Amino acid sequence: MPTLTRKDEVTAVSASDVVLVVFDGVEVIDVAGPASVFSKAGQMRPGSYRLHIASPAGGTVSTNGGLSFSGTSKLQQLPPSIDTLIVAGGDEPAVRAAILEQHIGAWLRQVAPHTRRMASVCSGAFALAAAGLLDGREATTHWRVCDQLQALRPQVRVQRDRIYVRDGPVWTSAGVTTGIELALALVEDDLGHAVSMEIARTLALPMLRGGAQPQLTQALQAQASASHRLRELVAWIGTHPQDDLSVEALAERVQMSPRNFARAFTAETGCTPARLVEQVRVAAAAQLLRQTRWPQDRIASRSGFRSVDALQRAFARQHGLTPQAYRTHDET
Template identity: 85%
Template sequence: MPIPTHKDEDTAVPASNVVLVVFDGVEVLDAAGPSSVFSKAEEMRPGTYRLHIASPGGGTVSTNGGLQFGGTLALQQLPAAIDTLIVAGGDEPAVREAIVEHRIGAWLKDAATGIRRVASVCSGAFALAAAGLLDGREATTHWRWCDRLQALRPQTRVQRERIYVRDGPVWTSAGVTTGIELALALVEDDLGHGVSMDIARTLALPMLRGAEQPQLSQALQAQGAASHRLRELVAWIGTHPQEVLSVEVLAERVQMSPRNFARAFAAETGCTPARFVEQTRVAAAAQLLRQTEWPQERIAARSGFGSVDALQRAFARQHGVTPQRYRDGGERRRPSR
């Protein structure tokens, strides 16, 4: 039976079996991230989840980082009633071996009919694809694997610019750290926003991205090609969106003339200072819209916009929707022009 979903944090939720499938060569963070989220959820709401770590043959599994998962259950030893199953990802040879030689995809195809929801982290999406679970659905995987997944399963609508995708009972995520955000979304779907945010704070996440955020953040892309002093400036902007961030102020922070600064910033980051500041402020506002119930006036002020109108116009440019629609989960992200 499906786990009852609700937002009342004072009402007990029947415990459900959560299975995390790993294999030799699995990416350690793909497994450790979701495992930590569900473990924290169980600590906060005892009796909610029972977490099982499983592998094709059971026993000890070695990760690609040299760590090991000991005492994993064989797939055939799993409890009959599985509520949520998550397949972790790994390097290409490891994933191929897990699917072809250990037949994870074939096992999943048979098992999925009795599972309420199935999810993948990173290249674990290929196991879902091998089971036919992505046919006719939207899905995502790590940006390096998106083209290959699309070529392998033309029936799948691969979303390249997404942190995670939910299409009915099937959830897929971009990989590595996004597995944490996928797991938090699964917990929120069960236990409500408050529990999910408590876990995010416990794990000391710097921010909780929405599903339709790009896999590679603007800040990370900007820092990739920038000099040391501009990398530090990009990081500072990201944590101070409410400050005055004019070209003159930013140029002074890195001890450059405004004209030379504007040229260097655009050349090194591929983005003008003004556009980068707006993108940073929209990202900060998006986080507050999803994580708080603050009115838009307060969100505009905290994220550096001079008015609600300025916030709304910036959201329209970057997301194609109003802040309220974004808050309600109706975002349809598009590149800003």
């Protein structure tokens, strides 16, 4: 398996150099999201990062969204040593062409020994896998293609329900917008939690999810087939975990009787109101566990649980571990 150098072994390039690898048909958000994070980190801490966008042939690269990146560097012309390298994803034909015709996998294998850390966004994981960089490691990708990655590369320990995964110097993230959270985690690893959180606030993220959280939330799945007024209610629940979220209170909010509301909610969203509320509150608690050093009683209160015991029981049901174990696991 190709190896990556440790940070203290990189001498040819400053630790500030970040390379985003793109190709024709790349997913634009996979590039724009991480680029924005590192750009803002550089504004907050001048000189902390220098961002490069590179492609197999250099020059202009077309994205799958109709936009283009011009003036990209040619992969073969990059410095021999790189600090942080992130491979973006794209539609299956574009990723396949990048690997088989433009030989991105071979290039990654070549530069791996001279790179401190590598990462991928979404289906960019297939390029890392083609280079052998994921063999024997835990990794993730978009939920739609996790099984495909596992079938193509059985040596990879694919994690199907993670926002991002770090295994040593290799980081992989799920689909599209999770590239922002991956980039924030990389910045936090370099510059600390306070800088990462300030960038998240600047980007107006509704919440900063930890890597251990699921790709598809129950709230999003609940909204998929719900009527307009129940979709709006689900969104409101997601931002008000501390409020009274009893069936009676929620029914009053949408001007329905409690009995009819409970029936309609379950039929339209596929879950009971109580189940959704618990998952929303656990997600809120998980966010606080990651973002703060608060004790569990304060986290329980701020996320809508009546007690630490209620918080712990809900965590056990959803994650199979305690809040403290979750906090420790997400930090590793």
